[in-house]
Amino acid sequence: MTDNEIDTNSEEFMDSKKEMDKLVYESIKEKEVKPNAIFAKLSDLTRSMPVTKDVVNWARVNSMWPLQFGLACCAIELMDFGSSRIDAERKGYLLFRGTPRQCDVMIIAGWVTKSMVPEIKRLYEQMSKPRYVVAFGECATCGGPWWESYNIIKGIDEVLPVDVFVAGCPPRPENLFAALMKLQKKVGGNVEG
């Protein structure tokens, strides 16, 4: 038996299952479903199950939803990344969401001005955990050509924890594809070429 399999005959598992059954049975008996209680118990159950962890991770890795959020030039390449030539949807990247609450990845595409920092921070905090940040392009990585400018911060890593840096001014859309594959590997997926 490997670590990833669950011993369904174990005492621990049977106890948990019994508790679940009891909850469901009670809700049927009282003619009032208590989804919150059931889900809370379910998540307690799944947290201890290696198989379910793998399933959750598999789903997470294969549905990296980026936030629809562009700052400057690199955002044009971000749009191109979403269009037909690259076909990013085949890896599950391409569900650009308008609200940060549904997103996993934040792609910082462009230079970050001092007046944008509080907005970016707020968006990042609105994203549900686990959340990842990709610094796309020179400006988001280190300030780029604006390193002497009075209004640009020298890299988004001064503000947020960054998972993947992408070099280039602007990087090609293929580079973003490679960066997201790198991020998938980091999250724990076994991604093939």
Add this chain to the structure above:
Amino acid sequence: MTVTRINVGPVHPSTHGVIRLVVDLEGDTIVNVEPHIGFLHRGVEKLAESRMYMQIPPYMEKLDYVAPMSYNEAYVATVETAMGIQVSERSQYIRVILLELQRIASHLLSLGTLCNDIGQTFTAFMWAFKDRDIVLDLLQEATGSRMFYVNMRLGGLREDLPADFSEHTLNTMDYLEKRIPEYVAYLEKNPIFTERMKGIGVITRDEAKQLGVTGPVLRASGVNYDVRRSNAYYVYSKLHFTPKSLQDGDNFSRYKVRILEIQESVRLVKSALKALPEGNAKGMQVKLRSPNPVNRISVVNRELPKGECMMYMVADPQKPYRLSIRSPSFINLAAINHMAKGERFADLFGILGTLDIIMGCVDR
């Protein structure tokens, strides 16, 4: 009725770039729109004062990142005027070809994002980006880069055109000539599209003149003004360029003017390729020390895809003393309040889409 104040942006899927709009609504009708800008300000004009002349083009390209080459060319032309450098005829033709290709790419992007904003989701966006990629491939073939080119040199270009470029471009132009009517049929036969475009966001001829808007926004309001004809630079007069204008001044005519301009650009590229003379197209190599300027003050105006750009430069030896840029997007944005007053809130994004502003160009 009470007035509700709504905040849009600075990060919103339909604002291209980062712009904040404070909208006052009466029910669903817009009373007032107040744009708040400056989220992308990085001080290009100030930075230019501390750079050598030929270190500046990469900064100029990042002003309008949808049509970078146009700004690059406008800046290089300003320096050429300051230094009294002549551009060879072959270079003039090649510059016109590349600039018109850039205009096609810019208008296609504007078309794609506009359709995305008004709910014509994704088909037109995918089409426009596919065709834009094909045009970008040509530019990549000619300059070696996909988005930022920096290929203009004093008196010419960095490289002459590659051998197969002419054939590839003619093929692509033939393809686009067939392709544009498909866009028109797909969009204009669709009642959702026409309902949301016709009669929405009207700006009259007089208002447009008073606000100083330029480019397709002005030409859609019935003013037939185009720098390529009124102040014909390079070989535009030889290529028999005619500006396109429409009368209504609504969303639909702004979209239609861009379609007509794509077709005109296709024609210009074709005729310029046919008339392309032999000769030297290479400009001066980039050296840290450039020739000393002969004119203290030089002014150049150019027709960019977004409108008229004017560059004003006071030249010192080796560095500009002052570089001032009249960016078309910034002045076109001022018209949004006049266009959106009295329209429904949902149409604000159609208006923003047809204005086709680039925030890098607005904030500078």
